Amino acid sequence: MQENKKKILESSIKVFSEKGIYQATLADVAAAAGISKGTLFYYYRSKNDLLYDILDISIREITELVARVLQEGEGEISKELFVLIFRSLLKYDFLMKINYYLVQEALLDNKTFAEKFRDKYENWRQDIRSALGKIRVNLSPAAKDARAAILLAAIDGLCLQYLLEPEALDLDAVCTELVKMFQ
Numbered sequence: 635m636q637e638n639k640k641k642i643l644e645s646s647i648k649v650f651s652e653k654g655i656y657q658a659t660l661a662d663v664a665a666a667a668g669i670s671k672g673t674l675f676y677y678y679r680s681k682n683d684l685l686y687d688i689l690d691i692s693i694r695e696i697t698e699l700v701a702r703v704l705q706e707g708e709g710e711i712s713k714e715l716f717v718l719i720f721r722s723l724l725k726y727d728f729l730m731k732i733n734y735y736l737v738q739e740a741l742l743d744n745k746t747f748a749e750k751f752r753d754k755y756e757n758w759r760q761d762i763r764s765a766l767g768k769i770r771v772n773l774s775p776a777a778k779d780a781r782a783a784i785l786l787a788a789i790d791g792l793c794l795q796y797l798l799e800p801e802a803l804d805l806d807a808v809c810t811e812l813v814k815m816f817q
Contacts, residue, residue, distance in 0.1 A: 639677050641667040643691065646684055651728040655685070655735045682739055682747055685732050690754060692729050696722050697761045701768075711816050716809035723793055724805075730793045759786055766816075781816060788812065 645666035649658045660681055664674040678684040699722060723730065740748040763782035766773070773781070796803050 638667075638669060638673055641669065642674060642677055642684070643688060647688060647728070650685070650688075650732065655681075655731060660684070682736065682744070685736055686747075686750065686754075689729065689732050689736060692726070693754075693758060697758070697765070701761075701765055711813055713806070713809045713813050716812045717805060719789070720792060720805055720809065723789065724796050724800075727797060730797055733790075734794065734797070755786070759783060762786055785812075785816075 642663060645668075646658075646663045649662045649666050652658075653662060658681075660674055660678070661671055663684065664671045667674070678687070696719065699718070736747075736751060740751040759779075759782045762785050763778050766778050766781055766785075792803065792808060
């Protein structure tokens with residue numbers, strides 16, 4: 635990754651987590667990164683584009699982590715796998731907030747962004763489907779597709795519940811039940 639882009643992404647995570655999505659500006663990000671606004675606009679034309687890239691990179695890292703854990707676990711689904719997935723997501727609540735902000739933008743008024751986000755969601759479902767394909771359970775393609783959609787919905791829903799009321803989420807119990815559902 636280019637050095638300026640890396641500085642932008644690192645600085646933007648800090649700025650968005652400190653100021654919030656609505657209050658933070660691209661000028662704030664440029665200042666934090668130590669670059670001009672023009673340099674920032676060379677990489678990102680809008681705040682949404684920057685937020686989308688942050689989210690995309692984060693989800694890709696989590697997906698790669700899950701794939702590695704599945705390989706090391708020889709394709710077995712376990713409570714520990716689900717706990718790892720959720721703990722990886724939940725430790726960065728601002729990333730979840732970015733996700734829901736972008737979903738709102740996609741649903742309400744930004745058609746170009748909605749298409750981009752739909753494509754990314756399809757990629758995430760396919761990544762999950764691929765990871766599920768490594769599990770030693772004989773599933774039809776339709777069953778793998780359905781389970782990938784269910785798991786993505788579970789991740790979205792559990793993250794939303796965590797943002798609203800973190801102490802109400804019993805992660806161990808949830809993960810125990812997910813294992814039962816996916817075996």
